[in-house]
Amino acid sequence: MIEVENIRKTFRTPVVHTGRFAGLRSFFSREYREKEAVQGISFTIPPGEFVGYIGPNGAGKSTTIKMLTGILHPTSGKVRIGGISPHEDRKRVVAKLGVVFGQRCQLWWDLPVKDSFDILAEMYKIGGKAKEERLGGLRELLGLDEFLETPVRKLSLGQRMRADLAAAMLHDPDILFLDEPTIGLDVTAKKNIRGFLQTLNREFGKTILLTTHDMDDIEQLCSRVIVINHGRIGYDGSIPRLRERIGLPTVIKVTYRGPVDIPEEPGAPFTIRERSEAAVTIECNRQEQKAMDVLRTLGLWGEIDDVHMEEPEFEEIIHRVY
Protein backbone atom coordinates (compact mmCIF):
# COMPACT_ATOMS: atom_id res chain seq x y z
CA MET A 1 0.00 0.00 0.00
CA ILE A 2 1.24 3.47 -0.92
CA GLU A 3 -0.16 6.24 1.27
CA VAL A 4 0.45 9.88 0.47
CA GLU A 5 -1.07 12.49 2.76
CA ASN A 6 -1.07 16.15 1.82
CA ILE A 7 2.58 16.31 0.75
CA ARG A 8 4.20 19.57 -0.26
CA LYS A 9 7.63 20.37 -1.58
CA THR A 10 8.99 23.88 -1.77
CA PHE A 11 12.38 24.40 -3.37
CA ARG A 12 14.39 27.40 -2.24
CA THR A 13 16.98 28.62 -4.69
CA PRO A 14 19.23 31.67 -4.26
CA VAL A 15 18.51 34.58 -6.60
CA VAL A 16 21.46 35.06 -8.95
CA HIS A 17 22.19 38.72 -9.70
CA THR A 18 23.41 39.97 -13.05
CA GLY A 19 25.21 43.17 -14.05
CA ARG A 20 27.91 45.11 -12.19
CA PHE A 21 29.34 43.43 -9.10
CA ALA A 22 26.90 40.61 -9.76
CA GLY A 23 29.14 37.95 -8.23
CA LEU A 24 29.67 39.99 -5.09
CA ARG A 25 25.99 40.87 -4.76
CA SER A 26 24.97 37.23 -5.21
CA PHE A 27 27.53 36.22 -2.61
CA PHE A 28 26.21 38.65 0.00
CA SER A 29 22.60 38.44 -1.04
CA ARG A 30 20.17 36.63 1.19
CA GLU A 31 17.44 36.68 -1.40
CA TYR A 32 15.82 33.39 -2.27
CA ARG A 33 13.21 32.39 -4.77
CA GLU A 34 10.68 29.79 -3.68
CA LYS A 35 9.12 27.24 -5.99
CA GLU A 36 6.18 25.21 -4.73
CA ALA A 37 6.72 22.14 -6.92
CA VAL A 38 4.16 19.99 -5.08
CA GLN A 39 1.31 21.77 -3.32
CA GLY A 40 -0.62 19.34 -1.12
CA ILE A 41 -1.09 16.01 -2.83
CA SER A 42 -2.93 13.04 -1.32
CA PHE A 43 -3.67 9.59 -2.72
CA THR A 44 -3.69 5.95 -1.69
CA ILE A 45 -2.67 3.11 -3.98
CA PRO A 46 -3.74 -0.35 -2.84
CA PRO A 47 -1.59 -3.42 -3.63
CA GLY A 48 -1.82 -4.68 -7.22
CA GLU A 49 -3.02 -1.46 -8.81
CA PHE A 50 -1.44 -0.09 -12.02
CA VAL A 51 -1.57 3.71 -11.83
CA GLY A 52 -0.54 6.30 -14.40
CA TYR A 53 0.91 9.48 -12.89
CA ILE A 54 0.79 12.07 -15.60
CA GLY A 55 1.02 15.80 -16.16
CA PRO A 56 2.70 18.39 -18.37
CA ASN A 57 6.41 19.30 -18.09
CA GLY A 58 7.23 20.79 -14.71
CA ALA A 59 3.96 19.63 -13.11
CA GLY A 60 5.74 18.02 -10.15
CA LYS A 61 5.76 14.34 -11.13
CA SER A 62 9.45 13.62 -10.62
CA THR A 63 9.43 15.58 -7.37
CA THR A 64 6.58 13.37 -6.11
CA ILE A 65 8.39 10.16 -7.14
CA LYS A 66 11.54 11.39 -5.39
CA MET A 67 9.53 11.95 -2.20
CA LEU A 68 7.98 8.48 -2.49
CA THR A 69 11.36 6.84 -2.84
CA GLY A 70 12.95 8.86 -0.03
CA ILE A 71 15.40 10.78 -2.26
CA LEU A 72 13.66 14.02 -1.24
CA HIS A 73 11.98 14.85 2.06
CA PRO A 74 8.56 16.56 1.83
CA THR A 75 8.41 20.11 3.18
CA SER A 76 5.24 18.91 4.92
CA GLY A 77 2.86 15.94 4.77
CA LYS A 78 3.38 12.21 5.07
CA VAL A 79 4.42 9.31 2.85
CA ARG A 80 4.06 5.66 3.85
CA ILE A 81 5.16 2.72 1.74
CA GLY A 82 3.87 -0.50 3.25
CA GLY A 83 3.37 1.44 6.48
CA ILE A 84 6.96 2.73 6.56
CA SER A 85 8.16 6.29 6.01
CA PRO A 86 10.82 6.39 3.26
CA HIS A 87 12.46 9.28 5.02
CA GLU A 88 12.73 7.59 8.42
CA ASP A 89 13.66 4.12 7.23
CA ARG A 90 14.87 4.38 3.65
CA LYS A 91 16.64 1.01 3.74
CA ARG A 92 13.47 -0.95 4.54
CA VAL A 93 11.45 1.00 2.00
CA VAL A 94 14.03 0.50 -0.75
CA ALA A 95 13.77 -3.26 -0.19
CA LYS A 96 10.09 -3.04 -1.18
CA LEU A 97 10.71 -0.84 -4.22
CA GLY A 98 12.01 -1.17 -7.74
CA VAL A 99 12.74 2.12 -9.50
CA VAL A 100 13.47 2.77 -13.16
CA PHE A 101 14.28 6.18 -14.62
CA GLY A 102 14.06 5.90 -18.41
CA GLN A 103 16.57 8.68 -18.96
CA ARG A 104 19.14 7.40 -16.50
CA CYS A 105 20.83 4.00 -16.66
CA GLN A 106 21.32 2.35 -13.30
CA LEU A 107 23.79 -0.29 -14.42
CA TRP A 108 27.58 -0.26 -14.57
CA TRP A 109 28.38 1.28 -17.93
CA ASP A 110 31.55 -0.65 -18.79
CA LEU A 111 30.62 -4.03 -17.35
CA PRO A 112 28.80 -6.85 -19.12
CA VAL A 113 25.11 -6.89 -18.17
CA LYS A 114 25.45 -10.10 -16.18
CA ASP A 115 28.21 -8.61 -14.01
CA SER A 116 25.88 -5.76 -13.08
CA PHE A 117 23.27 -8.32 -12.04
CA ASP A 118 25.90 -10.16 -9.97
CA ILE A 119 26.85 -6.97 -8.14
CA LEU A 120 23.19 -6.13 -7.47
CA ALA A 121 22.47 -9.66 -6.26
CA GLU A 122 25.43 -9.32 -3.87
CA MET A 123 24.07 -5.95 -2.65
CA TYR A 124 20.59 -7.35 -2.05
CA LYS A 125 22.10 -10.52 -0.56
CA ILE A 126 20.39 -12.82 -3.05
CA GLY A 127 22.37 -15.93 -3.80
CA GLY A 128 22.27 -19.59 -4.78
CA LYS A 129 19.00 -21.04 -6.00
CA ALA A 130 16.92 -17.90 -5.35
CA LYS A 131 19.23 -15.86 -7.57
CA GLU A 132 19.24 -18.46 -10.35
CA GLU A 133 15.46 -18.77 -10.29
CA ARG A 134 14.77 -15.06 -10.25
CA LEU A 135 17.31 -14.25 -12.92
CA GLY A 136 16.08 -17.21 -15.00
CA GLY A 137 12.52 -15.85 -14.89
CA LEU A 138 13.61 -12.34 -15.83
CA ARG A 139 15.87 -13.62 -18.62
CA GLU A 140 12.94 -15.41 -20.13
CA LEU A 141 10.36 -12.64 -19.67
CA LEU A 142 12.67 -9.90 -20.95
CA GLY A 143 14.71 -11.91 -23.49
CA LEU A 144 18.00 -10.99 -21.82
CA ASP A 145 20.13 -13.87 -23.12
CA GLU A 146 21.05 -12.19 -26.40
CA PHE A 147 23.03 -9.46 -24.60
CA LEU A 148 23.98 -10.80 -21.15
CA GLU A 149 27.70 -10.77 -22.07
CA THR A 150 27.57 -7.32 -23.71
CA PRO A 151 28.88 -4.24 -21.87
CA VAL A 152 26.00 -1.94 -20.94
CA ARG A 153 27.39 0.98 -22.98
CA LYS A 154 27.05 -1.10 -26.16
CA LEU A 155 23.36 -1.98 -25.66
CA SER A 156 20.61 -0.52 -27.80
CA LEU A 157 18.13 1.71 -25.97
CA GLY A 158 15.51 -1.07 -25.92
CA GLN A 159 18.00 -3.64 -24.59
CA ARG A 160 19.22 -1.19 -21.95
CA MET A 161 15.68 -0.61 -20.75
CA ARG A 162 15.08 -4.37 -20.51
CA ALA A 163 18.30 -4.74 -18.51
CA ASP A 164 17.31 -1.81 -16.27
CA LEU A 165 13.90 -3.35 -15.61
CA ALA A 166 15.48 -6.71 -14.75
CA ALA A 167 17.87 -4.94 -12.36
CA ALA A 168 14.96 -3.15 -10.68
CA MET A 169 13.07 -6.44 -10.20
CA LEU A 170 16.02 -8.58 -9.07
CA HIS A 171 15.20 -8.27 -5.36
CA ASP A 172 11.54 -9.05 -6.14
CA PRO A 173 10.01 -5.81 -4.83
CA ASP A 174 6.22 -5.47 -4.43
CA ILE A 175 6.15 -1.96 -5.86
CA LEU A 176 7.64 -0.55 -9.03
CA PHE A 177 8.09 3.16 -9.82
CA LEU A 178 8.71 3.89 -13.47
CA ASP A 179 9.67 7.26 -14.87
CA GLU A 180 9.35 7.33 -18.71
CA PRO A 181 10.28 3.65 -19.30
CA THR A 182 9.39 3.75 -23.01
CA ILE A 183 11.00 7.08 -23.92
CA GLY A 184 12.76 6.96 -27.29
CA LEU A 185 11.87 3.32 -27.97
CA ASP A 186 10.56 2.02 -31.30
CA VAL A 187 7.11 0.44 -31.62
CA THR A 188 8.31 -3.16 -31.09
CA ALA A 189 10.48 -2.31 -28.10
CA LYS A 190 7.60 -0.36 -26.52
CA LYS A 191 5.32 -3.34 -27.04
CA ASN A 192 7.81 -5.66 -25.33
CA ILE A 193 8.20 -3.38 -22.34
CA ARG A 194 4.43 -2.94 -22.02
CA GLY A 195 3.93 -6.71 -22.22
CA PHE A 196 6.46 -7.23 -19.43
CA LEU A 197 4.84 -4.61 -17.20
CA GLN A 198 1.43 -6.12 -17.81
CA THR A 199 2.73 -9.56 -16.78
CA LEU A 200 4.29 -8.12 -13.61
CA ASN A 201 1.00 -6.52 -12.68
CA ARG A 202 -1.51 -9.16 -13.73
CA GLU A 203 0.35 -12.38 -13.01
CA PHE A 204 2.61 -11.35 -10.15
CA GLY A 205 0.33 -8.74 -8.54
CA LYS A 206 2.98 -6.01 -8.51
CA THR A 207 1.84 -2.46 -7.74
CA ILE A 208 3.05 -0.10 -10.43
CA LEU A 209 3.19 3.70 -10.57
CA LEU A 210 4.02 4.84 -14.07
CA THR A 211 5.04 8.33 -15.13
CA THR A 212 5.06 8.91 -18.87
CA HIS A 213 4.25 11.38 -21.61
CA ASP A 214 3.19 8.48 -23.84
CA MET A 215 -0.60 8.31 -23.63
CA ASP A 216 -0.64 4.89 -25.33
CA ASP A 217 1.32 3.55 -22.33
CA ILE A 218 -1.36 4.92 -20.03
CA GLU A 219 -4.33 3.76 -22.06
CA GLN A 220 -2.97 0.26 -22.58
CA LEU A 221 -1.67 -0.36 -19.08
CA CYS A 222 -3.31 1.68 -16.36
CA SER A 223 -6.58 1.02 -14.57
CA ARG A 224 -6.35 4.38 -12.85
CA VAL A 225 -4.82 7.69 -13.75
CA ILE A 226 -3.74 10.57 -11.52
CA VAL A 227 -3.29 13.84 -13.37
CA ILE A 228 -1.11 16.47 -11.76
CA ASN A 229 -0.70 20.07 -12.87
CA HIS A 230 1.06 22.96 -11.12
CA GLY A 231 1.76 20.67 -8.19
CA ARG A 232 -1.89 19.77 -7.60
CA ILE A 233 -4.07 16.81 -8.50
CA GLY A 234 -6.49 17.66 -11.31
CA TYR A 235 -8.01 14.21 -11.68
CA ASP A 236 -7.81 10.85 -9.93
CA GLY A 237 -9.88 7.96 -11.27
CA SER A 238 -10.47 5.54 -14.11
CA ILE A 239 -9.93 6.33 -17.80
CA PRO A 240 -13.61 5.73 -18.77
CA ARG A 241 -14.73 8.16 -16.06
CA LEU A 242 -12.22 10.72 -17.33
CA ARG A 243 -13.56 10.31 -20.88
CA GLU A 244 -17.04 10.83 -19.47
CA ARG A 245 -16.02 13.93 -17.53
CA ILE A 246 -14.33 15.61 -20.46
CA GLY A 247 -17.21 14.57 -22.71
CA LEU A 248 -15.57 15.03 -26.12
CA PRO A 249 -17.92 14.02 -28.93
CA THR A 250 -17.85 10.73 -30.78
CA VAL A 251 -17.95 11.17 -34.56
CA ILE A 252 -20.11 8.78 -36.61
CA LYS A 253 -20.05 8.73 -40.40
CA VAL A 254 -22.77 6.84 -42.21
CA THR A 255 -22.76 6.10 -45.94
CA TYR A 256 -26.08 5.30 -47.61
CA ARG A 257 -27.07 3.32 -50.63
CA GLY A 258 -30.14 4.35 -52.61
CA PRO A 259 -32.32 7.40 -51.95
CA VAL A 260 -31.45 9.54 -48.92
CA ASP A 261 -33.52 12.08 -47.05
CA ILE A 262 -31.39 13.96 -44.51
CA PRO A 263 -33.46 16.58 -42.64
CA GLU A 264 -32.16 20.14 -42.09
CA GLU A 265 -32.33 19.62 -38.31
CA PRO A 266 -31.66 16.09 -37.01
CA GLY A 267 -34.52 16.27 -34.46
CA ALA A 268 -32.35 14.16 -32.15
CA PRO A 269 -29.70 15.05 -29.53
CA PHE A 270 -26.72 15.08 -31.91
CA THR A 271 -25.35 17.57 -34.41
CA ILE A 272 -24.72 17.18 -38.10
CA ARG A 273 -21.10 18.02 -38.90
CA GLU A 274 -21.10 17.31 -42.63
CA ARG A 275 -23.54 16.08 -45.22
CA SER A 276 -23.29 15.01 -48.83
CA GLU A 277 -25.59 13.26 -51.28
CA ALA A 278 -24.96 9.78 -49.94
CA ALA A 279 -23.35 10.32 -46.53
CA VAL A 280 -23.72 12.15 -43.25
CA THR A 281 -21.24 12.78 -40.44
CA ILE A 282 -22.62 13.53 -37.01
CA GLU A 283 -21.22 14.32 -33.56
CA CYS A 284 -22.79 12.88 -30.45
CA ASN A 285 -21.99 12.52 -26.79
CA ARG A 286 -21.81 8.82 -25.98
CA GLN A 287 -22.62 9.46 -22.35
CA GLU A 288 -25.95 10.98 -23.31
CA GLN A 289 -26.71 8.89 -26.37
CA LYS A 290 -26.27 5.20 -27.05
CA ALA A 291 -24.64 4.55 -30.45
CA MET A 292 -27.46 2.15 -31.32
CA ASP A 293 -30.09 4.85 -30.75
CA VAL A 294 -28.13 7.28 -32.93
CA LEU A 295 -27.83 4.66 -35.68
CA ARG A 296 -31.53 3.92 -35.46
CA THR A 297 -32.26 7.59 -36.17
CA LEU A 298 -29.69 7.70 -38.99
CA GLY A 299 -31.31 4.56 -40.45
CA LEU A 300 -34.60 6.45 -40.84
CA TRP A 301 -32.94 8.75 -43.40
CA GLY A 302 -31.96 6.01 -45.87
CA GLU A 303 -30.59 2.50 -46.23
CA ILE A 304 -27.26 2.36 -44.37
CA ASP A 305 -24.39 0.89 -46.39
CA ASP A 306 -21.43 1.51 -44.06
CA VAL A 307 -20.74 2.97 -40.61
CA HIS A 308 -17.49 4.50 -39.37
CA MET A 309 -17.14 5.52 -35.74
CA GLU A 310 -14.30 7.62 -34.25
CA GLU A 311 -13.95 7.81 -30.48
CA PRO A 312 -12.16 10.89 -29.14
CA GLU A 313 -8.40 10.30 -28.88
CA PHE A 314 -7.18 9.79 -25.32
CA GLU A 315 -4.35 12.21 -26.10
CA GLU A 316 -6.92 14.92 -26.88
CA ILE A 317 -8.80 14.21 -23.64
CA ILE A 318 -5.62 14.55 -21.60
CA HIS A 319 -4.77 17.75 -23.44
CA ARG A 320 -8.11 19.16 -22.22
CA VAL A 321 -7.32 18.19 -18.61
CA TYR A 322 -3.91 19.91 -18.78
Ligand SMILES: Nc1ncnc2c1ncn2[C@@H]1O[C@H](COP(=O)(O)OP(=O)(O)OP(=O)(O)O)[C@@H](O)[C@H]1O
Ligand atom coordinates in the same frame (compact mmCIF):
# COMPACT_ATOMS: atom_id res chain seq x y z
N1 LIG B 1 16.00 20.79 -7.09
C1 LIG B 1 15.17 21.73 -7.54
N2 LIG B 1 15.36 23.03 -7.23
C2 LIG B 1 14.52 24.00 -7.64
N3 LIG B 1 13.42 23.78 -8.40
C3 LIG B 1 13.17 22.49 -8.75
C4 LIG B 1 14.02 21.41 -8.35
N4 LIG B 1 13.51 20.24 -8.86
C5 LIG B 1 12.41 20.59 -9.55
N5 LIG B 1 12.20 21.93 -9.50
C6 LIG B 1 11.07 22.66 -10.10
O1 LIG B 1 9.86 22.09 -9.61
C7 LIG B 1 8.88 22.01 -10.64
C8 LIG B 1 8.42 20.55 -10.81
O2 LIG B 1 9.50 19.78 -11.36
P1 LIG B 1 9.39 18.21 -11.66
O3 LIG B 1 10.73 17.78 -12.14
O4 LIG B 1 8.81 17.52 -10.49
O5 LIG B 1 8.34 18.20 -12.86
P2 LIG B 1 7.87 16.97 -13.79
O6 LIG B 1 6.39 16.95 -13.71
O7 LIG B 1 8.60 15.74 -13.42
O8 LIG B 1 8.31 17.50 -15.23
P3 LIG B 1 8.83 16.70 -16.56
O9 LIG B 1 7.63 16.07 -17.19
O10 LIG B 1 9.36 17.83 -17.39
O11 LIG B 1 9.89 15.73 -16.11
C9 LIG B 1 9.53 22.61 -11.88
O12 LIG B 1 9.15 23.95 -12.00
C10 LIG B 1 11.02 22.49 -11.62
O13 LIG B 1 11.75 23.50 -12.27
